[in-house]
Amino acid sequence: MIRHIVLMKARPEVSEAHIAAIFADLHGLKLPGILAIHSGRSHSPERIERGYLHGFTVDFADWDALAAYQAHPDHRRVGAALVAAAQGGLDGILVFDLPVAGTGP
Structure with a gap:
């Protein structure tokens, strides 16, 4: 399993409600492998979030499911909304992909 971790520093x-x-x-995405x-x-x-007060995780079955999600237009739509809401755009977002339960890179 791959845990996709995203943290966001929102514009003030x-x-x-917008977030x-x-x-x-995001929760409405029904893609294979989620x-x-x-x-x-x-x-x-x-209290050491350093301004990254909002975030989400998506658990994927494997790396292929994560890759399919990244390329999917619904992900791109949600991602664009997230970037637009983040302080500094993409600079206000952190992404970390963590293999869990013995899956390899």
Whole structure:
């Protein structure tokens, strides 16, 4: 399994409702190989998010499923909305792909 982790530093004028709508669109993606999607705002007691207060994870069956998701027009639509809401555009987004449960690169 591959866990796709995305963190976003939102522009100050972007409302929580707008971010929630982007995440709702993300949750609506029904693409092969998606096992689970989780999203929301950080509630970390450590408070070291450094402005990356919103994020989501998508669990994929394998690297091929992640690659298909990245190329899919629905992903590109949601991704464009996320970039538009992020402070500095793409500079306000972090992505980390983590193999989980013994899957290899």
